[in-house]
Amino acid sequence: MTNSIYIDQKEILKRYKQPDKHTHKGIQGHALIIGGSYGKIGAVSLSAKACLKTGCGLVTVFIPKCGYTILQTAIPEVMVLTDNQEKLISNITFDITPQAIGIGPGLGQEIETQKALHQFLKTNKTPLVIDADALNILSKNKEWVSLVPPKTILTPHPKELERLIGKWHSEEEKINNTISFSKQHQVIIVMKGAPTQIIDGETVYENTTGNAALATAGSGDVLTGMITSLVAQSYEPINAAILGVYLHGLTADIAFPEMGYQSFIASDVIATIGKAFLSITE
Numbered sequence: 364m365t366n367s368i369y370i371d372q373k374e375i376l377k378r379y380k381q382p383d384k385h386t387h388k389g390i391q392g393h394a395l396i397i398g399g400s401y402g403k404i405g406a407v408s409l410s411a412k413a414c415l416k417t418g419c420g421l422v423t424v425f426i427p428k429c430g431y432t433i434l435q436t437a438i439p440e441v442m443v444l445t446d447n448q449e450k451l452i453s454n455i456t457f458d459i460t461p462q463a464i465g466i467g468p469g470l471g472q473e474i475e476t477q478k479a480l481h482q483f484l485k486t487n488k489t490p491l492v493i494d495a496d497a498l499n500i501l502s503k504n505k506e507w508v509s510l511v512p513p514k515t516i517l518t519p520h521p522k523e524l525e526r527l528i529g530k531w532h533s534e535e536e537k538i539n540n541t542i543s544f545s546k547q548h549q550v551i552i553v554m555k556g557a558p559t560q561i562i563d564g565e566t567v568y569e570n571t572t573g574n575a576a577l578a579t580a581g582s583g584d585v586l587t588g589m590i591t592s593l594v595a596q597s598y599e600p601i602n603a604a605i606l607g608v609y610l611h612g613l614t615a616d617i618a619f620p621e622m623g624y625q626s627f628i629a630s631d632v633i634a635t636i637g638k639a640f641l642s643i644t645e
């Protein structure tokens with residue numbers, strides 16, 4: 364028996380935490396975004412910028428060497444660690460202690476990267492958000508899902524979800540199969556769509572914000588950065604997923620009167636995150 368909860372402003376106000384005025388960047392959370400490959404450095408850039416704009420104190424990216432100058436130029440606020448490979452990630456190592464890790468945007472699915480993800484999952488204990496090609500790699504190596512920590516957040520779009528849990532023939536079957544997967548692996552699944560639903564075991568949360576303006580390249584990469592930022596700020600993973608999805612959709616609702624559907628792009632989501640936060644407490 365599932366219980367469904369609509370995520371509206373009332374539900375959000377139960378979960379949203381105003382930053383303490385005495386805070387500083389050292390206690391506002393350090394997030395690590397791992398991703399990028401040749402030609403898809405943009406995905407990890409979007410995630411990293413969204414991560415900072417969602418309020419965490421420090422953001423580091425782990426990317427292939429080809430992305431170094433791009434990231435340091437595009438987002439001076441973000442710190443950069445690089446793989447020893449030029450075009451793809453082959454060995455994930457870092458000497459920082461992040462409070463949350465987001466992995467997958469632009470990662471690619473080359474076999475070397477698959478092996479790097481496997482090695483990373485075997486030792487990682489940090490709260491995790493898994494998206495995009497990291498999900499696609501897990502779909503190719505399903506036994507690796509058992510390596511992720513409890514309460515890990517997966518953020519598949521419908522195709523990524525199908526690769527992970529198999530085809531479904533009805534909305535009901537899709538939700539029931541996702542609930543089974545969530546319970547079996549103790550993971551939270553953000554089923555991105557219109558609307559987005561968040562599955563946490565038997566509980567299904569339905570988001571009430573967002574519109575078709577979000578159907579644009581990189582908007583999911585942005586969501587990954589937003590959710591990772593909130594986990595780094597010590598939100599319980601389920602609340603980070605709920606608040607991140609709500610704020611993400613809210614940016615499209617706020618921008619719509621000025622921008623309509625077509626010209627709203629992932630960078631506009633990021634630029635509107637501040638207004639979305641302010642509108643929560645209005």
Ligand SMILES: NC(=O)C1=CN([C@@H]2O[C@H](COP(=O)(O)OP(=O)(O)OC[C@H]3O[C@@H](n4cnc5c(N)ncnc54)[C@H](O)[C@@H]3O)[C@@H](O)[C@H]2O)[C@@H](O)CC1
Nearest residue numbers: 403404405406467468469470471495496520521522580581
């Ligand atoms: N600027 C960049 O560097 C970008 C990089 N990206 C990266 O590109 C990689 C591949 O991601 P993609 O999602 O593009 O490719 P995928 O191959 O994972 O998924 C694309 C397929 O999913 C289907 N699909 C997507 N959303 C759907 C929906 N709502 N309903 C039904 N079917 C849907 C599409 O029809 C298409 O067949 C990821 O690592 C991603 O992070 C993309 O996010 C786009 C932007």
Ligand SMILES: Nc1ncnc2c1ncn2[C@@H]1O[C@H](COP(=O)(O)OP(=O)(O)O)[C@@H](O)[C@H]1O
Nearest residue numbers: 520555556557574575577578580581582583584
């Ligand atoms: N028609 C729509 N209405 C509301 N949200 C949408 C719509 N189309 C896409 N989205 C949202 O946009 C995002 C797309 O994610 P994704 O496909 O991963 O993008 P990308 O991989 O290009 O970053 C998801 O959060 C999804 O819920």
Ligand SMILES: [Mg+2]
Nearest residue numbers: 495520583584
């Ligand atoms: Mg995506």
